[in-house]
Amino acid sequence: MRFLILSIALLGSTAYAEDNEVDYSSCHSQPDSAEILDSAYHYVNSRFCQPAIWFDNFFVDERIDEDANAGSLVRWRNDFSYVEGKGYQYKxxxxxxxxxPKVNKRIKLVFESDDESDLLDLFPKNGEDAENTLALRYDWLNNERTSFNIKLTAHPGAEARLRYTYPINDDLIFRATQKIYQKKRLTGESTELDLDYSLSPEFLLRWNNFATYEDDIKGWELGTGVTLYHHLTEKQAINYRLSTTGTNRPFHYISNTHASMTYxxxxxxxxxxxxxxxxxNWSREPETSREGEFKATIRLEILFHNI
Known part of the structure; x- marks a missing residue:
């Protein structure tokens, strides 16, 4: 599948469009938020007047973190949750x-957890908390539509990520991401296909799809989900999420269905x-019946960027 995405990137590069004037007053992208964005990411979104650039910045989506060359970032999240049947939890x-900068402008020092991914908000998983790890990331390529980086972790582990973004029209953007990773003795790959549709400057609809394969259990995990973003003010926003996840290990079944709202x-x-x-969440483990679980979380977050 990764070869298919590479082919799409090569074919799409021949369809480069000329720059046109854009009325930025109808977009949510502001100069202060755009400072942390790489010019390539800003080009694709602001040129086509996508509110995605504002929502990804406000909700700190990984597109900001992984596709932006400029700026440093510190993010500390504290979650206070009530889980039905389990009581109160803290994470x-x-x-x-x-x-x-004294080594190479393309190299970044990264400290994060092993499961650091915004897909986990849309496709939550059960299990123990992941460990934090120190990593070096090298941004090999970053142009108008394509980004490629390599990350080496201290566990040890390695990850290569290729992302290609294609604006289909003024309101619709397609994005494909391919990851190949090695964690200790585990080798895996993940393919993500996303569509962003701008309903209006206040509403953005995003359709996420992923497929992950890991060789330790030789099994696939698949997921599809939609997120509706609603811009309220420059300091307030809401998203609504609905997703489902399935696997073929040890047999084919729906492992979780998720519905949530975040203010x-x-x-x-x-x-x-x-x-x-x-x-x-309506979750199921092998040889068990499906169970529903309600969860409510208050998150307090400290976020510094461009420090």
Whole structure:
């Protein structure tokens, strides 16, 4: 599948469109938020006046983190949750990314958890918390539509990621991401296909799809989900999520169906955020019946970028 995505990237590069004037007043992208974006990412989104650039920045989507060359980032999240039948839980996650300017502008020092992925919000998983790890990331390629980087972790492990973005028209953007990774004795690959559709400057509909294969159990995991983003003010936004995940190990079945809503607000200081997320998961493990579980989470987040 990764060869298919590479072929799409090569074919799509021949369809490069000329720059046109854009009325930025109808977009949510502001100069301060655009500072942390690489010019390639900003070109694709702001040129086609996609509110995706604002939503990804406000919700700190991985497109901001992985496709932006400029700026450093420190993110500390604290989740206080109530889980039906299990009581109250607390989880904290810390992520930091810094340039190494005296070494090479393309190299970044990254500190994050093994499961650091925004797909986990749309496709939640059960299991133990992942460990934090230190990594070096090298941004090999980053142009108008294509980005490619390599990451080496201290566990040890390695990951190569290729992302290709193609604007189909003024309101619709296609994005393909291919990852190949090695974690200790585990080798795997993940393919993600996304579509962003701009309903209006206030609403964005995103359709995410992924397929992951890991050789330790020689099994696939598949998922599809939609997210509707709603812009309220420059400091408030809501997203609505619905997804389902399936696997073929040890047999074919739907492992989880997820529904949630997240309200996010920037409060008190420019670097302090508050979130409230009620969600419901219908999950199933092999040889067990499907069970429903309600969860409500309050997140307090400290976010610094361009430090």
């Amino acid at each position: 904290t996650r810390f992520k930091a990314r810094f340039h190494l 996010r607000e920037n409060i008190l200081r420019p670097w302090f955020y508050y979130e409230f997320t009620p969600e419901y």
